[in-house]
Amino acid sequence: xxxxxxxxxxxxxxxxxxxxxxxxxxLQFGDKGKLVAGGTDVQIMKDPQTEALVDITGLGLNYIQxxxxxxxxxxxxxxxxxxxxxxxxAGPYHIVAKAAREIGTPxxxxxxxxxxxxxxxxxxxxxxxxxxxxxxxxxxTGPSGExxxxxxxxxLGVRKNALxxxxxxxxxxxxxxxxxxxxxxxxxxxVATADLAVxxxxxxxxMTSDNTCQDVRIALGAVAPTPIRAIEAETMLRxxxxxxxxxxRAAVRASEEIKPISDVRSSADYRTTLSRVLVERALRxxxxxxxA
Numbered sequence: 499x500x501x502x503x504x505x506x507x508x509x510x511x512x513x514x515x516x517x518x519x520x521x522x523x524x525l526q527f528g529d530k531g532k533l534v535a536g537g538t539d540v541q542i543m544k545d546p547q548t549e550a551l552v553d554i555t556g557l558g559l560n561y562i563q564x565x566x567x568x569x570x571x572x573x574x575x576x577x578x579x580x581x582x583x584x585x586x587x588a589g590p591y592h593i594v595a596k597a598a599r600e601i602g603t604p605x606x607x608x609x610x611x612x613x614x615x616x617x618x619x620x621x622x623x624x625x626x627x628x629x630x631x632x633x634x635x636x637x638x639t640g641p642s643g644e645x646x647x648x649x650x651x652x653x654l655g656v657r658k659n660a661l662x663x664x665x666x667x668x669x670x671x672x673x674x675x676x677x678x679x680x681x682x683x684x685x686x687x688x689v690a691t692a693d694l695a696v697x698x699x700x701x702x703x704x705m706t707s708d709n710t711c712q713d714v715r716i717a718l719g720a721v722a723p724t725p726i727r728a729i730e731a732e733t734m735l736r737x738x739x740x741x742x743x744x745x746x747r748a749a750v751r752a753s754e755e756i757k758p759i760s761d762v763r764s765s766a767d768y769r770t771t772l773s774r775v776l777v778e779r780a781l782r783x784x785x786x787x788x789x790a
Contacts (some may be wrong), residue, residue, distance in 0.1 A: 508532075508551050512552050514556070517557055532552065559575070560574045560579070573616075577607035582595075590681045616667065619658055620657060627719045630726075632681070632702065633649075635673075655724060679703065684700075697776055699719075699773070709740075715727065716777060721770075752773060
């Protein structure tokens with residue numbers, strides 16, 4: 499029987515009991531094998547080439563842990579757990595929880611995982627900007643063992659990531675941040691809830707005691723082939739004492755660094771304008787918290 503987008507029936511289903519077994523299955527099936535945890539993206543895409551599903555929900559990858567080195571989030575952690583976690587809702591990490599709470603519907607958040615959201619590599623992925631500004635390190639396990647990849651190197655294009663054949667994202671690690679670090683996440687969709695982002699923005703500001711911007715990150719989603727950092731806008735702010743004029747100029751610069759497209763959800767011009775507005779709003783909110 500031929501497969502179409504309306505008939506998604508992979509011939510094989512596996513639920514490995516170890517990461518090693520999951521890696522071997524991915525190697526065995528190659529491009530015709532798909533990892534699933536929540537399965538929300540797989541069900542939407544319905545790739546007719548998929549012959550085998552490899553279910554990783556039994557590998558113990560749904561966890562949230564903190565220690566003196568920072569935060570560790572298992573790749574199979576679902577968004578409901580992330581959005582309600584007291585550990586993630588504390589300090590600069592809270593933007594990850596906020597992003598999680600704004601993804602889809604409760605049903606999707608109960609199934610969808612942070613690892614799937616990252617690996618699907620859609621430009622509008624809500625968790626991506628938050629993780630970019632938090633300097634996330636991705637732990638990837640494959641045929642050659644375990645390796646670490648900076649999230650800035652992970653997104654390669656629309657639905658393209660840095661995973662090689664047989665590799666699995668197993669964990670997201672977030673570092674400890676210095677005092678006076680503030681973060682903000684803002685998402686704008688077409689409707690108030692359960693919508694993909696037209697633009698999403700995350701910022702991180704670390705201020706000194708004299709209100710100088712010691713460090714800054716600005717990230718945007720849905721405005722380029724991948725979630726991106728606004729590097730030039732960050733450079734404008736670093737080492738400066740933010741004021742209204744500087745924040746406005748930095749927001750304009752950020753809107754000049756993006757490469758939006760027009761699609762069914764928005765025009766490119768609207769995304770450019772919205773990016774400038776949201777970046778400025780986020781920077782103002784971040785600096786006001788830091789000065790409080």
